[in-house]
Amino acid sequence: MTDRHCKRIFAMLSEYLDDQLPVKNCRELERHLKGCRPCIAFLESLKTTVEACRGYKAPRAPAPSKEVKAALLAAIQRSHRSQ
Amino acid sequence: MNSQVEQALASLKSGNPEDVELALETLQGVVYSFGMKVCGVREDAEDTAQETLIRLARQLKDFPDARALAVWLYKVAKTQCLMSRRKSKFAPAQMLSLDALMPKESGAAAPAVKSWEVTPEEILLNKELRSKLKDAVLALPKHYRLVLILRDMEQLDTREVAEVMGISEETTKMRLHRARVFLRNALAGYVRRAEMPKVRAHD
Numbered sequence: 001m002t003d004r005h006c007k008r009i010f011a012m013l014s015e016y017l018d019d020q021l022p023v024k025n026c027r028e029l030e031r032h033l034k035g036c037r038p039c040i041a042f043l044e045s046l047k048t049t050v051e052a053c054r055g056y057k058a059p060r061a062p063a064p065s066k067e068v069k070a071a072l073l074a075a076i077q078r079s080h081r082s083q
Numbered sequence: 084m085n086s087q088v089e090q091a092l093a094s095l096k097s098g099n100p101e102d103v104e105l106a107l108e109t110l111q112g113v114v115y116s117f118g119m120k121v122c123g124v125r126e127d128a129e130d131t132a133q134e135t136l137i138r139l140a141r142q143l144k145d146f147p148d149a150r151a152l153a154v155w156l157y158k159v160a161k162t163q164c165l166m167s168r169r170k171s172k173f174a175p176a177q178m179l180s181l182d183a184l185m186p187k188e189s190g191a192a193a194p195a196v197k198s199w200e201v202t203p204e205e206i207l208l209n210k211e212l213r214s215k216l217k218d219a220v221l222a223l224p225k226h227y228r229l230v231l232i233l234r235d236m237e238q239l240d241t242r243e244v245a246e247v248m249g250i251s252e253e254t255t256k257m258r259l260h261r262a263r264v265f266l267r268n269a270l271a272g273y274v275r276r277a278e279m280p281k282v283r284a285h286d
Contacts (some may be wrong), residue, residue: 007182007185009281010158010185011181011260013260014260015250015260018203021221024226026203041246042186043198045199045267045271045274046201047266047269048199048201048202048206048267049203049253049263049266049270050235052207052270053166053220053235053263054215054238055203055204055207056119056120056213056217056236057116058120058128060112061112061114061116061128061132062115062129063108064107064133064135067133067137068111068133068136068137068140069104069107071136071137071141072107072136072139072140072143073100075141075143075152076098
């Protein structure tokens, strides 16, 4: 992935994966991919990375504190009274 | 994500204490999870959730829809994360250059790139790779990290991310691409080096 065209294509890969690449650039990218194995491989690995991020889950949240619960309930009651 | 927030918003508007409690748990889950991904520290994520939800209570107003509430929540949570007292966990602000991130493999070295044969599921199920992914996210400079988390983990659309970050959609896309490549490169070393053990779904 060192030639100029690869460099240009490299900058477009995320937009391509997100279906946000303009049609003209999309055609150019797909034409390039047909003949460039390193770019195909890089695109695949980028796609895998993005999909892993989409599936990543943080640990479960603890229950909200009493302070937060009380503040929110009070605010909601106030807003209902004022309506 | 918006369907969760949508349901929570409807429950908040109902004023029914039981529904409000459920809504609060949902929103706590959303904000805490975001805080964990951004800060990487449980205490900071808890503070972020607490401060954000207290602000929600103080400034409770009629959000026109779930999207508006979601953008508001992430905006406030993002600010809380950036102000968290364990600032040292944030990598120093720096720019990621696309040239520097671009792999130099070509010709004979190209097949090495092909050795990336791990699936997204394998990354998530393999403890070591999952932890590398988490570490790589935390190693991203904060403005790239926030964009990546909002877009790829919280799954907001480009416009929503731009709104939360207060930047243009073009800048959002640019930061997202660099952040993705940074992560991909960070994982690549492990994917290539390690003999990927076959993992079972319940591991």
